[in-house]
Amino acid sequence: MTDTNAKTGRFHGLLQSRAIWPLLALALILIVDGIISPNFYDIRIVEGRLFGNLIDIFYRAVPTAMVALGMAIVIGTKGIDLSVGSIAAISGAIIAWRIQAGDPHGVVLFYAVGAGAICGMWNGGLVAILGIQPIIATLILMVSGRGIGMLINLFYGGTNPSFQSDLLQGLSTGSIAYIPTRLIVFAVLFVVVWLVLRRTALGLFVEATGGNAAASNLAGVNAKLIIFVAYVICGIMAGWAGVILTADTHTSDPVSVALYIELDAILAVVIGGGSLAGGRIYLGMTVIGALVIQALTTSILISGLPPEYNLIIKALVVLFVLVLQSEKARRGLMTKLWGKA
C-alpha cells in the first residue's frame, strides 16, 4: 500500500508507462514488418487514392476501431457489450431493405445508424433500468440479432440482398483528396466522441460510475442514465461499423458480417490499457489497440506464413500484452529479479 502512495506523486509518469506498452508493441510489429518485407513502408497513389501496407492497416482497422471506441466507453462503466457484431448485422440488413424500398440514401444512412442507437437503448435499458449483468443482458441481442437481420432480409429482398449506393459505397471504399473516406469518417466520429466525453462532464461521470456506481450516485451522478447513454453510444458506433462493412461488399450478410468483432473490440480496449473492472477510458489508446490487432493480421499475411497461424500468433501476443499489463505478474517478476526490494 505504501508503494501506491509513493507512486501517486508520479501518477502522470505511471500513466505514461501504461501507454507505452501498446505503442511499443505496434512499433515492434511495424519494425519486424519492415525487416521481413523491405518495401513495407512504400506508399503510392493509385486511381486517386493512397495505397500501401501502412494505409491498409488503418483502412482495415476502421470497423474494429469504431466498435472499440464505443466498447471503451461501455467498459468504462464496468460493463461489456457482446452484441456489437449483431448490431452491425441489423444495420446492414436495414441498409439493403431501405435502399430497395427507394429511400434517399442519406436517410438510409440515418436509419442504419439509428437502428444501432435503438439496439443500444435496448441493451442500456436492460443493464441500467432492469439491473441485469451486462454480459448476460447483451448476450440476448448477440444471440438473436443476426436472426433479426436474416428476417429483415427474408421479408425484403431474399437471402443476402445486394444493393448499389454511391453515397454509402463512397463512405466505405471511396477517397477524398487521396485519403480513403472511411478514415475521414472515423476521424470525425473519433473527434465527436472525444469532444462529448472530454469537453463535457460525461467522460468524468462514466469513469466515476465505472469506478464505484454507488459512490458516484451519492455524489449526485445519475449512474443509470450514464450507463444507458454509454450503451447507446456503443450501439451507434456498431451501427456505423455495420454501414462501413456492408457498403464495402454492397451486400447484407447478417450471418457473417462483423463476426467476432466484439472480441477484437474488447481486445483493442484491453490492449489499450482499459480494465474490464471499469473506471477508465482511453480513447486514443483504444485506437492504438485496434491498430495493433490489424497490424498483426497484416504482418502475418505479408510474412508469407500460412494464414492459419493468424489466430495462434494473435492469441500469443494478447497473452504477452496481458502479462505485461498484469500488476501481479509485474510485481512477481520484479521480486524475482531484484529480490524483495
Place this chain on the structure above:
Amino acid sequence: MSALLNKKYLPFYATVFVFIAIFLIGGAMYKNFLTTRVLGNILADNSFIIIAAIGATFVILSGGIDLSIGSMIGFVGVSMAVLDSMGWNPLATAVLMLAFGFAFGAFQGWVIDGLDIQPFIITLAGLFLLRGACFMVTINSVPINHEWADLYTDIKIRLPGKGLLRSSAIVMLVSLAIGIFVAHFTRFGTNVYALGGDKESARLMGVNVRRTTVMVYAVAGLYSALAGVVYALYTKSGYPLAGSTLELSAIASVVLGGTLLTGGVGMVAGTLFGGMILGLISTLIIFNGSLNSAWILISSGILLFAFIVLHRFLVGSFDHNRQ
C-alpha cells in the same frame, strides 16, 4: 420440504416447466412430436452442447466464464480425425484428448488466478489459440473411419415406444450424473459454490482459491474435450471450423438452466433442461418446415430474455453486487 421450496430453486423449476410446456405444445401441433423417438433424437443431437454446458456450469457457478468451449470442440475433433487417419485407435486418442482438455483448462485457470486477469479475456485468448491450432492441424474436413468408431455409434438402448438412446446421449447422461455428484456431494463442489458466492468470504472460510479456480477450469476443459470427442464420433469427421460459437449455446443452456451468471446459485441438472429447451426449439422449427432458421436465433433470444428477467426478479432480493 422447505428446502425444496427455496427461492433459489425456482429458476430450475421454471426451466423444467418451460421444457415440459414446449414439449406438450409441440405434441399438440404435430402428431409425431410427443414420442420417445423425438426425445431420443433431441438428446443425441444436443449431447455435445449439453456436455460442454455441464463443464461451463461449474465455471459459471464459480463466478467465471469460459469462452474456449467451441474451439476446444473443434480442436479435439480435427485432432481425433487426423490421428485416426494416422492409424490411432479412437479410444487412445479420446483419452489423450481428455487429458489435453484437462491440462489446457488447468492452465487457463492457473493464469486467471495467478495473474489476476479476467477469465473473459484469458479464455478469449484460449478461443483464438485453439481455433488457430485447429487450422494448423488441418484445413480440410477429415473423415473418421476406424471400426471402433462404428462400434461406438452402433451402441443403442431401446426406449419404450420407438425411441433410441444413442451412444452420445448415454455418454451425456453419464457425464451429467458425474457432474451432479461432483457439484452437490463433494468438497470441491461446495468450494465452487462458495467461490462463486463471495470470493473473499470463501478465502476466509479456508477455501483454497487457487486450487479451486485451477480445478474449475480444468473440469470445464475436460468436459469441453469430452464434448469434442462425442461430436467427432457422432459426425464421424473432424472439421477445423466445427464448434464455432458453440460456447454461446453452452452459456445460453446454463442460463436457461437456472444458473446465475453472477455465480454461486444454480444446479447442474438445470443445464440438461436448458440445453434440451434450445434443442426442442430448433426441432419444433424444423418440424414446421416453412419457418426460416432465423427464428431459431430469435426465439432463443426471446426465451433467454424471459429467463434472465425472471431470474432478476426472483433472486433480486439476495442478489449482491457482482465482483
